[in-house]
Amino acid sequence: MSTTNPGTDVLRSAYQKSVAAYWNNNPNDDRVNLRLGDVDGLYHHHYGVGDYDPSVLEGPQDTRDERIITELHRLETAQADLLLNHLGQITFDDQVLDAGSGRGAVSFMANHRFGCRVDGVTISKYQVGFANSQARHRGISDRVSFHFRNMLDTGFETGSRRGVWTDETTMYVDLFDLFAEFSRLLKFGGRYVCVTGCSDDLTGRSEAVRTIDEHYTCNIHPRSDYFKALAANNLVPITVIDLTALTIPYWELRANSSLATGIEEPFLTAYREGSFHYLLIAANRI
Numbered sequence: 001m002s003t004t005n006p007g008t009d010v011l012r013s014a015y016q017k018s019v020a021a022y023w024n025n026n027p028n029d030d031r032v033n034l035r036l037g038d039v040d041g042l043y044h045h046h047y048g049v050g051d052y053d054p055s056v057l058e059g060p061q062d063t064r065d066e067r068i069i070t071e072l073h074r075l076e077t078a079q080a081d082l083l084l085n086h087l088g089q090i091t092f093d094d095q096v097l098d099a100g101s102g103r104g105a106v107s108f109m110a111n112h113r114f115g116c117r118v119d120g121v122t123i124s125k126y127q128v129g130f131a132n133s134q135a136r137h138r139g140i141s142d143r144v145s146f147h148f149r150n151m152l153d154t155g156f157e158t159g160s161r162r163g164v165w166t167d168e169t170t171m172y173v174d175l176f177d178l179f180a181e182f183s184r185l186l187k188f189g190g191r192y193v194c195v196t197g198c199s200d201d202l203t204g205r206s207e208a209v210r211t212i213d214e215h216y217t218c219n220i221h222p223r224s225d226y227f228k229a230l231a232a233n234n235l236v237p238i239t240v241i242d243l244t245a246l247t248i249p250y251w252e253l254r255a256n257s258s259l260a261t262g263i264e265e266p267f268l269t270a271y272r273e274g275s276f277h278y279l280l281i282a283a284n285r286i
């Protein structure tokens with residue numbers, strides 16, 4: 001199902017309104033995202049992967065924080081690069097969708113890498129404005145655009161997308177509804193890539209996972225739900241990478257920076273105790 005005018009009726013529940021309000025006005029987390037994005041103008045709203053260079057913690061105190069921030073940004077960009085590595089063969093003529101596009105960094109990276117046409121959707125009007133002004137500033141607004149639309153009902157044409165991704169956005173929605181929309185949008189043989197945190201099915205929702213949910217107004221899904229919802233929607237996992245060990249250094253480094261918000265410890269606890277996993281799933285539309 002798709003709306004004829006997806007710009008209206010975007011926020012369909014009290015919960016979606018509260019998520020939009022969070023992303024329109026989240027000064028504490030925004031401080032982190034803006035400071036890291038200022039490093040090179042790519043404003044991410046996700047976490048990082050890979051080992052950090054331990055030398056950033058040494059050296060002059062007055063530049064220590066600068067070094068840590070640059071390193072955290074390198075790791076969050078590495079995460080987006082890893083996601084894009086799994087998007088398959090994308091060409092200049094292809095159209096892709098960034099579902100829950102934040103300030104647009106992953107969309108810009110995809111366009112830069114593949115030359116493809118990118119649409120980003122987010123339920124934050126503020127983010128749409130920010131990302132579109134970045135696209136204009138980069139001189140690519142004819143190829144990369146952002147829309148105030150709900151990723152559960154994007155209004156884009158059926159079968160129009162070679163690739164779709166979600167980078168830390170699936171915890172805000174019902175996975176069956178979401179993957180039904182992605183299945184509709186993807187061409188046969190198209191690729192969906194998801195990077196997400198998910199709870200462990202055996203431990204259940206730990207206290208640390210519940211704390212993360214409360215902090216971000218989200219609803220972390222069990223790992224098994226991803227695979228059930230993909231299978232129900234003709235999306236076949238082709239690669240699954242558990243990134244948990246790879247993301248722990250990012251959180252350790254962030255806990256050591258002036259930008260720490262206090263959410264670092266629940267993430268580290270949840271990852272270390274095994275109640276929370278950080279996953280990349282790439283799936284083919286069959």
Ligand SMILES: C[S@@+](CC[C@H](N)C(=O)[O-])C[C@H]1O[C@@H](n2cnc3c(N)ncnc32)[C@H](O)[C@@H]1O
Nearest residue numbers: 044045046100101102122123150151167169172
């Ligand atoms: C953690 S941010 C991730 C942003 C971006 N993917 C990134 O990696 O920088 C979550 C994003 O999901 C968006 N979002 C949440 N629910 C949504 C929905 N139902 N439709 C579209 N976007 C949604 C938020 O507005 C926000 O942009």
